[in-house]
Amino acid sequence: MELEKEKLIEIYRKMLEIRRFEEKAFELFGENLVPGTIHLYVGQEAVAVGVCANLRKDDYVQSTHRGHGHCIAKGAQLDKMMAEILGKKTGYCQGKGGSMHITDFSMGILGATGVVGAGIPLAVGAGLSIQLKGTDQVVACFFGDGASNQGAFHEGVNLAAVWKLPVIFVCENNLYAMGTSQSEVMLIEDIADRATGYGIPGVAIDGNDVMAVYEAVHEAGKRARGGHGPTLLECKTYRHKGHSRFDPAKYRPQEEVEKWIKKDPIKRFKTRLIDIGVITEKEAENIDQDVIEVVEAAAKFAIESPFPDPEETLNDVFSIE
């Protein structure tokens, strides 16, 4: 698929934004500025960006506990994201949600859930709204390999299939759910095979190849927007870090980690862009510098922002006319 130079550079830049943002969040975590826990997206950038590069602003995204990358790819602001991670009043959820629940509804992000698999039925509901309104929007629903063992996955995919809802189910198979490897909890190798049971297309792709993701989502998007129903996409990928804050991830063989680090989606895409003459090494370096500055500014904004007033605890339990 031929993409314009600007689009390719935008894709590269978004992936870098996620990487640098996560590195910064991790650094702030080390400085005790991040309360609670964080689940880093490092290593999986090609999935979120490859998916969202196909989406319009009015399309929806359903996120997960490992959601920073989804939000950045769909266009959320880094400063409000970082502020939320630090529990600040200026954060997207005014400090109510934190890392696990960062969400920007104005950008079509339907929320990051801490309950594994819970987003899947929500995405189906968003697909239902689209169908009822008769628009050609789509919903991209992210979830992990672990989540695909929840009843919510099976129920949700089946319902979307039978109602032909415009949902793209994006399984980010990073081979582990916490310490549990895929082979310990399912007998199939390709989660995409599960699509057969629901009568929809299932496609397994290299989730560390952003163009492969882009193209697969492009197809799934055409199908969804055309009223032909959902697709299950399985993106094989890997998280470079542990599951959450202190997890040293000792359950993963060193050779496996090294093999996947070599397949780093950002390095791969950069090499490709240089090879096909879209950017030079120097230009890539400039983009990175620029991204680092934006991330630093976001961190500064977050650090300097105030915490919410304690009484704000009581707001927003209900909406008030």
Place this chain on the structure above:
Amino acid sequence: MREITYREALREALREEMLRDETIILLGEDIGRHWHGAFKVTQGLAEEFGNDRVRDTPISENTIIGAAVGAAITGSRPVAEIMFGDLLTLAMDQILNQAAKLRYMFGGQVKVPVVVRAPFGAGVNVAAHHSQSLESLFLKPGLKIAVPSTPYDAKGLLKTAIRDDNPVMFFEHKLCYALKGHVPEENYTIPFGEASIKKEGEDVTIVATMYMVHKSITAAEELDKDGISAEVIDPRTLAPFDKETLLESVEKTGRLVIVEEATKTGGVGAEISAVVCEEAIWALDAPIRRVAAPDTPVPFSPTLEEFYLPNEKKIIDAVKEIVP
């Protein structure tokens, strides 16, 4: 005297019971060799008892509990772990419609010896999906509920829970896992329905559960300095509930403050308060006070979570409102 943590006490209970009875199995997400449970309670157990008896499951809460109940009615004694108390909601059918009702509905034909362990509580900034205290949801016929606050109670109650032929919801508190306390080397169990008086006092009765027991004890020690003598009672099990100990204490002190971490409306405190009103209202010299969380989900930010959680000051204030 030997001191171990609450976490170690739970682990010892599991281990000793598994050695005693080989029909006991553990199942849950990442409770085995890779992770040993999100809070490390099952450390070493998969290594000792093997993967057949300590089973890592897929992320499938409803089926974890369903399979545990199904195994329980066919000769196994499962102890299921749900990683966070909030996630019990994914298994509500199996808990409330199946585990709790099977024996009754089938006219006593079957026993359901299943234990469901889950950590509750806020205080570690993990927001609304990983922090709630849901004990009141399980105050339903057919379920027993244990809510230990100390290492000693944790061990004794878990052993009783495992030996019980009925479903037991066993709620642990995240902030209790690292607490140390006296736990004898000898074998012991703690009967359900027996409250523990954690501190004796004359002027006011404080009933508290789980982590709030510790906050209440600290508050009571502060109150001592002001010349107010508070008695702190930990019911230890919510079902069955030890009315006698509570009523005796209230008859002695004439004043009652109920402390719980859960949200106030429809909470365990409401039930306890109703019991006292029904059976000992004449013993009260002042209105009952409840110290609980406001009726909101658990917020993330430290400033909000601190506001949300009951603490020593709120307990002391409540006591001073009703003690002259």
